[in-house]
Amino acid sequence: MRRSFLMACAFLMVVWFAAHMINPAPAGAHPASGANPAMGADSSAPLDGFSADSARAERDWETKFRALPSPDNLRSYMQRLSARPHHVGTDYDRENAEWILSLFQQWGWNAHIENFYVLFPTPKERVVELVAPTHFKATLEEPTVDVDPTSNQHSEQLPTYNAYSADGDVTAPLVYVNYGIPEDYEELERLGVSVKGAIVIARYGASWRGIKPKVAAEHGAVGCIIYSDPHEDGYFRGDVFPSGPWRPLQGVQRGSVMDMVLYPGDPLTPGVGATKDAKRLPLSEAKTITKIPTLPISYGDAQPLLAALRGPVAPESWRGSLAITYHVGPGPAQVHLKVKANWDTKTLNVVDARIPGSTSPDEWIVRGNHQDAWVNGAEDPISALVDEMEEARAMGELMKQGWKPRRTIIYCVWDGEEEGLLGSTEWGETHADELRRHAAVYINSDSTGRGYLGVGGSHTLEKFMNGVARDIQDPETNLSVWKRHQLAEIAHGSPEVRPDWRIGALGSGSDYTVFVDHLGIASLNLGFGGEDGGGIYHSIYDDFYWYTHFSDTDFRYGRALAQTIGTSVMRLADAELLPFDFTDFADTVQTYDEQLKKLLHDKQEAIRERNREIDEGVFAATNDPKDPKVPPVREDVPPFLNFSPLDNGAAALARSAARYQKAVEKARANGDEALAHASLQQVNQSLIDSERKLTSPEGLPGRPWFVHQIYAPGFYTGYGVKTLPAAREAIEQKEWDEADAALTQIGKILDGEAALIDSAADELEKATQ
Numbered sequence: 141m142r143r144s145f146l147m148a149c150a151f152l153m154v155v156w157f158a159a160h161m162i163n164p165a166p167a168g169a170h171p172a173s174g175a176n177p178a179m180g181a182d183s184s185a186p187l188d189g190f191s192a193d194s195a196r197a198e199r200d201w202e203t204k205f206r207a208l209p210s211p212d213n214l215r216s217y218m219q220r221l222s223a224r225p226h227h228v229g230t231d232y233d234r235e236n237a238e239w240i241l242s243l244f245q246q247w248g249w250n251a252h253i254e255n256f257y258v259l260f261p262t263p264k265e266r267v268v269e270l271v272a273p274t275h276f277k278a279t280l281e282e283p284t285v286d287v288d289p290t291s292n293q294h295s296e297q298l299p300t301y302n303a304y305s306a307d308g309d310v311t312a313p314l315v316y317v318n319y320g321i322p323e324d325y326e327e328l329e330r331l332g333v334s335v336k337g338a339i340v341i342a343r344y345g346a347s348w349r350g351i352k353p354k355v356a357a358e359h360g361a362v363g364c365i366i367y368s369d370p371h372e373d374g375y376f377r378g379d380v381f382p383s384g385p386w387r388p389l390q391g392v393q394r395g396s397v398m399d400m401v402l403y404p405g406d407p408l409t410p411g412v413g414a415t416k417d418a419k420r421l422p423l424s425e426a427k428t429i430t431k432i433p434t435l436p437i438s439y440g441d442a443q444p445l446l447a448a449l450r451g452p453v454a455p456e457s458w459r460g461s462l463a464i465t466y467h468v469g470p471g472p473a474q475v476h477l478k479v480k481a482n483w484d485t486k487t488l489n490v491v492d493a494r495i496p497g498s499t500s501p502d503e504w505i506v507r508g509n510h511q512d513a514w515v516n517g518a519e520d521p522i523s524a525l526v527d528e529m530e531e532a533r534a535m536g537e538l539m540k541q542g543w544k545p546r547r548t549i550i551y552c553v554w555d556g557e558e559e560g561l562l563g564s565t566e567w568g569e570t571h572a573d574e575l576r577r578h579a580a581v582y583i584n585s586d587s588t589g590r591g592y593l594g595v596g597g598s599h600t601l602e603k604f605m606n607g608v609a610r611d612i613q614d615p616e617t618n619l620s621v622w623k624r625h626q627l628a629e630i631a632h633g634s635p636e637v638r639p640d641w642r643i644g645a646l647g648s649g650s651d652y653t654v655f656v657d658h659l660g661i662a663s664l665n666l667g668f669g670g671e672d673g674g675g676i677y678h679s680i681y682d683d684f685y686w687y688t689h690f691s692d693t694d695f696r697y698g699r700a701l702a703q704t705i706g707t708s709v710m711r712l713a714d715a716e717l718l719p720f721d722f723t724d725f726a727d728t729v730q731t732y733d734e735q736l737k738k739l740l741h742d743k744q745e746a747i748r749e750r751n752r753e754i755d756e757g758v759f760a761a762t763n764d765p766k767d768p769k770v771p772p773v774r775e776d777v778p779p780f781l782n783f784s785p786l787d788n789g790a791a792a793l794a795r796s797a798a799r800y801q802k803a804v805e806k807a808r809a810n811g812d813e814a815l816a817h818a819s820l821q822q823v824n825q826s827l828i829d830s831e832r833k834l835t836s837p838e839g840l841p842g843r844p845w846f847v848h849q850i851y852a853p854g855f856y857t858g859y860g861v862k863t864l865p866a867a868r869e870a871i872e873q874k875e876w877d878e879a880d881a882a883l884t885q886i887g888k889i890l891d892g893e894a895a896l897i898d899s900a901a902d903e904l905e906k907a908t909q
């Protein structure tokens with residue numbers, strides 16, 4: 141699983157890039173591209189956080205590092221790791237973890253495997269059948285493809301299902317609900333269609349899949365079927381597998397439907413590590429299992445169900461690419477849906493590998509990628525795991541040559557990510573206290589492809605990542621990946637001219653979640669993508685054959701990702717002063733503040749306008765009696781909210797950020813040796829604490845596990861981020877008192893952050909005079 145900013149789900153990635161990043165102008169075509177791409181070959185260029193001498197040494201080590209990752213190794217690791225299905229609890233999952241462990245040990249790392257014991261349901265019974273007006277039984281099978289040598293490993297493949305669906309056996313009329321997000325139910329209301337007592341069929345897309353059964357159950361549905369419409373990742377996009385990369389007729393997207401926006405990880409051990417002796421909730425009290433049975437199907441299986449629906453014709457934007465007229469229902473199609481799972485406990489194998497820091501061993505840089513897959517998982521997650529492995533091998537080589545990182549580096553290989561971020565969450569919860577004390581940064585990856593560097597993360601690291609991206613060469617254009625990204629932004633018409641490109645905020649969908657959202661550790665999520673599409677996500681066709689025919693087939697972008705992340709880890713681990721910057725962060729918070737004001741204003745305008753239309757009789761006059769619509773009801777216009785606490789907090793943050801930046805400049809002006817000789821432990825500790833300071837112990841309303849007050853996955857979007865979440869979601873859900881309280885609370889959090897940055901500026905000035 142993965143993707144928020146980068147959206148590893150291949151079809152989302154394609155949609156995102158189609159919308160935002162059409163192919164960049166060829167080099168030289170745009171006036172801004174005439175400049176030298178500056179590949180970081182200048183070994184005397186300064187580096188933020190380094191004195192002049194140590195910057196020179198660092199650039200030498202980084203240059204040596206970037207020469208080491210090998211596309212041939214990436215290919216052979218992938219072939220080995222994706223040779224058999226390796227979901228949680230299988231022999232091959234454990235063998236992979238043990239093989240990776242042995243390699244890390246050969247490469248000179250202190251490594252071990254840590255086990256956790258988690259609830260992991262696997263399918264026992266699955267039925268989807270149309271029982272009226274005609275009979276059709278869904279196959280629920282993905283067939284072997286002759287040219288694809290691992291697609292026939294049926295005895296080891298996890299059947300197509302949605303993990304953490306409730307068990308159930310229901311027969312009911314069918315209703316088509318488009319993507320099944322809250323707006324779709326508003327539209328259904330206007331069509332006069334209720335899903336109460338019905339089974340809904342929703343297409344994949346527009347939200348994280350777990351939102352679909354959750355919202356359906358909130359509206360009274362008794363079952364949920366999710367299918368892959370060819371519009372999203374099938375023949376509408378291009379040729380289907382095996383002649384092309386897109387989803388074939390019977391391809392199914394497996395996936396978790398755990399309610400992860402409450403808390404991810406083992407449903408039975410919220411907030412604590414799922415160790416052998418952990419106290420566990422009884423299954424009946426686990427809050428993150430769906431309320432209604434849910435099953436995913438292919439478009440081959442979905443077409444007869446959808447074709448049997450009558451009732452209103454679906455609104456135009458709801459129609460997919462099947463050769464039918466899309467109706468909403470309810471009925472006359474009646475569907476029988478049965479889901480039953482084995483509710484077993486399975487063992488997770490998390491690899492933990494370390495290089496101890498030479499001078500600041502208590503400051504940690506943590507990096508991770510998951511190893512488990514739904515089936516063979518060559519793209520998700522092996523494509524980026526192999527990059528993590530080449531980073532580790534290359535750092536092992538540098539250690540032999542005498543490189544000693546200043547800080548401790550911890551490389552983790554997660555297990556059970558696909559089911560609900562199980563390994564990273566349980567590891568993070570088990571080691572919460574030490575991570576809160578020591579972890580400066582967490583860097584994640586989870587699948588990668590060809591194209592542009594995608595960066596999501598904490599904005600205190602935005603300037604840092606811009607610096608790294610300037611030093612990495614894009615394999616196709618020989619520009620820096622930074623320059624290529626900037627030109628793509630210009631090509632897609634971004635009006636913004638700012639020295640640093642902006643990074644996206646993190647929602648959820650991969651293993652960074654526990655680090656940023658629960659522990660308050662500055663985090664990054666990185667990967668390449670945007671040039672290849674595909675429709676094999678979470679199917680048996682995500683395998684070595686597919687990846688080596690349709691994605692980063694020569695592994696050059698894999699090497700670029702290893703170079704990017706390895707360089708980031710080394711630079712963070714070696715800097716005398718951690719290269720955090722607060723000016724881009726303050727600037728970003730200002731934009732969030734503006735967004736919230738606009739959100740409220742737009743809501744006021746829309747409701748005022750609709751009330752006016754109701755009063756003038758617009759809906760009655762335009763209603764077609766043969767195709768009647770339910771008129772909307774009058775609503776109170778949203779009140780004005782008090783934004784002053786947020787405005788003041790954001791302004792204080794901007795002042796402190798500028799002050800800290802001055803202190804950094806002054807330290808540099810005081811001579812190259814200021815940083816080298818200063819005792820920076822105190823200021824580094826303040827920098828480590830700066831992300832922690834953005835959390836509040838009581839967490840977000842209704843979901844105390846999520847403590848970060850700037851970023852969170854949306855309660856009704858799942859992967860998609862909500863920034864300043866307590867206030868934004870209160871406004872979206874029209875909870876005005878909660879919204880006012882949240883604006884005050886976020887203002888206080890920003891005041892606290894500003895005070896911490898001020899003291900870091902003082903400490904830095906004192907240390908470097």
Ligand SMILES: [Zn+2]
Nearest residue numbers: 141520521586
């Ligand atoms: Zn993944």
